Amino acid sequence: TSPHPSALSLSPSSLSVDMVGLQRQIDELAAFSDTPAPSVTRILYSEKDVLARSYIKSLMEEAGLSVREDAVGNIFGRWNGAEAGLAAVATGSHIDAIPYSGKYDGVVGVLGALEAMRVLRRSGFQPRRSLEVIMFTSEEPTRFGISCLGSRLLAGIEAVANALKHVVDGQNNSFFDAAKGAGYDVHQEDLSNMFLTKESYSAFLELHIEQGPILEQEGVSIGIVTAIAAPASIKVEFEGNGGHAGAVLMPARNDAGLAAAELALAVEKHVMESGSIDTVGTVGILELHPGAINSIPSKSHLEIDTRDIDEKRRNTVIEKIQQSATRIAKARGVKLSQFEIVNQDPPALCEGSIINAMEVASQHLNLTHKLMISRAYHDSLFMARVSPMGMIFIPCYKGYSHKPEEYASIEDIANGVKVLALTLAKLSLD
Amino acid sequence: TSPHPSALSLSPSSLSVDMVGLQRQIDELAAFSDTPAPSVTRILYSEKDVLARSYIKSLMEEAGLSVREDAVGNIFGRWNGAEAGLAAVATGSHIDAIPYSGKYDGVVGVLGALEAMRVLRRSGFQPRRSLEVIMFTSEEPTRFGISCLGSRLLAGIEAVANALKHVVDGQNNSFFDAAKGAGYDVHQEDLSNMFLTKESYSAFLELHIEQGPILEQEGVSIGIVTAIAAPASIKVEFEGNGGHAGAVLMPARNDAGLAAAELALAVEKHVMESGSIDTVGTVGILELHPGAINSIPSKSHLEIDTRDIDEKRRNTVIEKIQQSATRIAKARGVKLSQFEIVNQDPPALCEGSIINAMEVASQHLNLTHKLMISRAYHDSLFMARVSPMGMIFIPCYKGYSHKPEEYASIEDIANGVKVLALTLAKLSLD
Ligand SMILES: [Mn+2]
Ligand SMILES: [Mn+2]
Ligand SMILES: [Mn+2]
Ligand SMILES: [Mn+2]
DSSP, rough: OOOSSOOSSOOOOGOOOHHHHHHHHHHHTTOSSSSOTTTEOOOOTSSSHHHHHHHHHHHHHHOOOEEEOOOOOOEEEEOOOOOTTSSSEEEEEEEEEEEEESSOOHHHHHHHHHHHHHHHTTTTTTOEEEEEEESSSSSSSSSTTTTTTTOOOOHHHHHHHHHHTTOOOOOBBBHHHHHHHTOOOHHHHHHHHOOOOOOSSSEEEEEOSSSSHHHHHTSSSEEEEEEEEEEEEEEEEEOOOOOOOTTTTTTGGOOHHHHHHHHHHHHHHHHHHHHOOTTTEEEEEEEESOOOOOBSSSEEEEEEEOOOOOOOHHHHHHHHHHHHHHHHHHHHOOOOEEEEEEOOOEEEOHHHHHHHHHHHHHHHHTTTTTEEESSSSOHHHHHTTSSSSSEEEEOOOGGGGTTTTOOOHHHHHHHHEEEEEEEHHHHHHH | OOOOOOOGGGGGOOOOOOOHHHHHHHHHHHOSSSSOTTOEEOOOSHHHHHHHHHHHHHHHHTTTOOEEEOOOOOOOOOOOOOTTTEEEEEEHHHHHHHHEEOSSSHHHHHHHHHHHHOOOOOOOOOOOSSSSEEEEEEETTTTSSOTTTTHHHHTHHHHHHHHHHTOBBOOOBBBHHHHTTTTOOOOOOHHHOHHHOSSEEEEEEEEEEEEESHHHHHHHHHEEEEEEEEEEEEEEEOOOOBTTTTTGGGGGOOOOHHHHHHHHHHHOOOOHHOOTTOEEEEEEEEEESSOOTBOOEEEEEEEEEEEEESHHHHHHHHHHHHHHHHHHHHHHTTEEEEEEEEEEEOOOOHHHHHHHHHHHHHTTOOEEEEEEOOOOOHHHHHHTSSSSSEEEEEEOOGGGGGTTTOOOHHHHHHHHHHHHHHHHHHHHHH
């Protein structure tokens, strides 16, 4: 007989998730926040982010993993397999949190992955390919406007390495200064050394809350993702003459704030015109300068997010937004001083064999499952460029995410951890 | 013969403005700023505001005035008249500056008033009624959302004294803590002691840049104000469910940011519907929460300023804005969690006899003048409640104000100082 038992020889009863311990870790991690509970705010390279990173590294060490960090702070915890020379099987997610968000987004895929490792260890499983947990740096774009910063670099996207030369945060700190402040003395030339080859991983898996209402509504335990919608983000700036809110009469104005308001409504209109429920668009940032009640806005800044599972349809929306921005600027006599498509990523397809392994694992565990689209994007979108990729979704309360009310039950999380553990075991032996 | 010569016995040639010195003072004061030149930012009770206050007090002392400060930091510099028991003639303005504004708004009326005192002294003039220069605290609403804070208190407006119990700035500092930080150990009970009686001043005058383009366009040196437009300000907040910008599909959204965008455009529409060129409305503040590119706004906050020389017509605009806010909230399924009319002041009329004295002074000085409306409001709007009031405008470049490009030539400022000096002299002898 083989020294490596089939993953499916792991009986469901041998896979025991420590729900009390896992919930405690989720709660402890949530306490590293710049805003009061129940909200969580954990911004890249902030003091709280650095503390949270230490917490993750110590959990990795306690779980017996070999811990490594790369130049920008992606954290890797490896369980060496019997054939450590083979490409490893990796799983992970992020722990950064946008302002006033919740404690499950990303976190479930990092702490859950660590628990999956412990589950497999406790079951007596011995990996053939090494298993690795990854905590990605800055999945959220909050600080430098670049989402999935860590996974984009691992995926070898040169444009991100170049953009990091110039980006600054809201306080005019450079990326490199911010990294240094968090203990990462990274330089431009270190970034291309992070790029992964296609030989690094045989598979990448991510466990995540659905961030949508479908699984909860349909009473299904496990979502198995088949594709990730294609995201794009745009920065826009209008400039007018500003002036005193009392003294400048209406016909003499060119109000940059009203141009921004019009564009925000145009984004909604163009998205609705796509005719598909799968097209979404959001103006999450709209800032006015100088921002005083008695000053006509002389500058406005918008950041627009638009996504679709159909890349071409999404690109049509972007074109319409650009046409509207130009038309509004002309009609209002303001200057369209910036229209920058910051990123315009293609969608990613999940690997058929991984989808299949997840389906088999769900059945083996007697958990209901369904195939679905991920409308939110994830580090998996970029890991898919260097590795076969798959994602597991679990239900979350009302589909809420990116706000304090975000919630997933520990039972649902435990189900996800078991499917992840079983799939990791299977892929480790392949 | 009378011991007090007629003010008009002051020959134009005896009134000499020190233009070099006055320009230097304007430039020196502008250097107390939290943002780089040419912009000026000087916020109530900030470090720079405290330094600027010391500068004003030392100039007052150098000019031989007796200096006094009240509980909130209104600064008074008095030249005692021969009949010091009579109600004094006062003149003044403010030196606080909204973010990224210019160096003439308010400043011309404080440094110009001081120069008018020096001009009169140099001419050998002896006041009968005392003459007083006032520097008002916080004409601009930047820090606590209350405009003309100092003059409203002097005017005995109880609502302001009450509001100060509760207001906080953007960093959650109370008014009283902020004042204490600037050296003003003021308590609630001190505020009503500041209220002036109608016997305090026989007249109040304010010299100010026009903040509009008319004098420059028409080549007129002096504007004599007949009335100040009636300002109102409104705070609005919308609340929705927020959520993830990728995961929440369009029909499931109630976006508080789009509600704000709609209301901003509705404000413009309702103002235009008034049919009068004199109606203006501005959304100078529009803030989204949480303010992340991948989060649907769950809260939005707007501050709206609307003004008219016709109070009733302005109040009609406010009613329409409120109706729109209610309609938008309903249509978008968001909550209108705040609609607060922060202030809704009546217009003020300037005193006929003061207007007349200013006209005579302009003619005497051989300066062209015109009667006009003040569309911006000023501390004069509130001083008018406790004293006969008049305002002198001087031309400014393109009507610009509340931005770094704000500019008035020293020659135009000197003309305003002379008209002010002659009018003060006349009213002092009345
Ligand atoms: Mn997220
Ligand atoms: Mn996430
Ligand atoms: Mn002003
Ligand atoms: Mn002013």
